Amino acid sequence: MSPRAIDRETPDRLYTVTHGRTLGDDDPFDLVSLIVSERDPAPGMQSEHVRILRTCRHPTAVVEVSADLGLPVSVVKVLLLDLLDTGSITVRHPLAGPNRKAAAQGPAGMQLPDREMLKQVLLGLQKL
Amino acid sequence: MGSRNSDPADDSRSPLRQTASHGLKIVIVGGFGVGKTTMVGSVSQIQPLSTEEVMTEASRGVDDDSPVRQKTTTTVAFDFGRITLDTENVLYLFGAPGQERFWYLWDQLFAGSLGAVVLVDTRRLKDSWYAIDRLEYHKMPFVVAVNRFDSPPPPNQPGRPQPSLDRVREALALPAAVPIVDCDARRRESSKDVLITLISHLTALSDELPAEPEPAR
Numbered sequence: 001m002s003p004r005a006i007d008r009e010t011p012d013r014l015y016t017v018t019h020g021r022t023l024g025d026d027d028p029f030d031l032v033s034l035i036v037s038e039r040d041p042a043p044g045m046q047s048e049h050v051r052i053l054r055t056c057r058h059p060t061a062v063v064e065v066s067a068d069l070g071l072p073v074s075v076v077k078v079l080l081l082d083l084l085d086t087g088s089i090t091v092r093h094p095l096a097g098p099n100r101k102a103a104a105q106g107p108a109g110m111q112l113p114d115r116e117m118l119k120q121v122l123l124g125l126q127k128l
Numbered sequence: 129m130g131s132r133n134s135d136p137a138d139d140s141r142s143p144l145r146q147t148a149s150h151g152l153k154i155v156i157v158g159g160f161g162v163g164k165t166t167m168v169g170s171v172s173q174i175q176p177l178s179t180e181e182v183m184t185e186a187s188r189g190v191d192d193d194s195p196v197r198q199k200t201t202t203t204v205a206f207d208f209g210r211i212t213l214d215t216e217n218v219l220y221l222f223g224a225p226g227q228e229r230f231w232y233l234w235d236q237l238f239a240g241s242l243g244a245v246v247l248v249d250t251r252r253l254k255d256s257w258y259a260i261d262r263l264e265y266h267k268m269p270f271v272v273a274v275n276r277f278d279s280p281p282p283p284n285q286p287g288r289p290q291p292s293l294d295r296v297r298e299a300l301a302l303p304a305a306v307p308i309v310d311c312d313a314r315r316r317e318s319s320k321d322v323l324i325t326l327i328s329h330l331t332a333l334s335d336e337l338p339a340e341p342e343p344a345r
Contacts, residue, residue: 014182030240032151032220034144058143061151061220063208067177072203073236074182094151094240110267112334113242117217121152121242122327124213128171128320 017048017071018078028084029077034059034092048079049088056089141174147215154323155237157224157263158247159255163275163313164223165207167247171319172209172221180205181233204233221323226259234262243326244270247313250291253299260300271329272300272308273322 036059041050048069055068066076083089156164169176180203207223222237224230238244244263248256256272263270274296291299293308302308307329312318 030151031222031236032153032218032240034148034151034218059146059148060144061210061218063179063220064177064210067179067208072180072182092149092151094153110269110333112269112330112337115331115334117152118242118327118331118334120217121213121219122324122331124211124217124219125320125324125327128211128316 014072014075017046018075021078023074023077023081026081027077028091029062029080030094031063031073032061032094034061035065035080036060036090036092037088038090039088046079049083052076052079052083053088059092141210144212144218145215148212148218149216150218152213152217152219153222153237153241154219154326155222155224155234155241155244156247157226157234157244157259159226159249159252159259162247162249162252162255163277164225164247166277167245167273167275167311167313167319167322168207168209168221168223170314170316171211171323173212174210176207176209176223178205178207181236183230183233204230206233206237226255228258231262238266238268241268243330244268245322245326246270246272247311248272248274248296248300250274250276250296253296256300260302269326269330269333270306271322271326272296272302272306273311273313273325274308275313276310277312277314 035052035056037053037056039053041053045053048071051069052065055065060068062076062080063073065080066073069076071079080089084091156167158164165176183202183204204225206225209221211219211221213219224234224237246256246259246263260270260272274293276290293310296302297308307325309322309325311322
């Protein structure tokens with residue numbers, strides 16, 4: 001939970017993995033966007049891409065991919081964008097995510113999820 | 129703290145069903161050592177995972193007059209767990225460090241979150257002030273859960289029971305509309321009740337809305 005200097009890590013590795021690219025403002029992924037592979041890994045692919053395509057044969061959240069690869073979320077997003085651009089994955093966006101157009105405005109301007117979803121969440125939790 | 133589950137061979141958690149289509153988020157926030165990770169772990173259906181995000185911030189030295197503003201890059205680790213609610217909905221629980229310097233991360237966590245749980249240790253109430261302040265500022269609905277993990281007062285201090293919920297509410301200057309509950313973050317049922325309290329609170333807030341919130345044209 002404590003921050004640490006990244007230079008004690010392996011910055012070269014992170015740089016190499018993304019070829020120095022960063023995501024910029026164009027971030028189509030939420031932490032809990034579910035990623036699904038649309039193709040099998042091909043020979044010659046970058047090893048991280050191969051691992052993502054294998055993991056995401058079942059829907060897998062961006063944070064889970066990040067934990068599995070042992071790479072920071074922002075680095076994983078760059079890799080995911082590569083795969084998205086080539087049609088190798090699809091993204092199931094969260095309903096309550098940042099792209100949701102009309103969040104209900106609650107008291108004092110709070111952003112509230114819709115009632116039907118809350119009902120589903122409650123039912124799911126009660127079954128736990 | 130690195131990824132605990134970065135070994136590809138350790139792939140014991142069950143994959144989501146192909147029908148899983150909506151990821152949902154709840155953030156559990158609190159000071160260091162208050163039991164966030166414990167709470168995530170007690171309700172999660174998978175072994176909690178840890179991952180990290182890179183933070184770049186201009187160093188804001190207290191007396192930094194130097195013309196060259198250095199950027200420091202650090203990584204911050206955070207834990208999360210997962211609950212499969214039904215065939216389509218999957219709930220992710222995030223444990224978020226409450227200190228000021230982690231707010232960059234919070235923006236990502238809070239975007240699109242259903243709501244937040246502020247986990248409180250009565251011995252360190254002021255650790256929660258900042259978090260509550262920021263949640264109110266961001267208009268993120270939340271509930272407060274007081275973690276009574278050492279409930280019986282120590283035998284050598286029998287005269288000092290833990291403060292009541294009313295006292296804690298007062299000390300936190302918590303508005304009357306914000307629910308506050310006791311919990312034991314180690315127990316699944318208790319942590320589950322906290323999440324249910326949050327969802328019930330969100331439902332109540334949503335019931336206060338006009339029936340058809342039509343946008344103005």
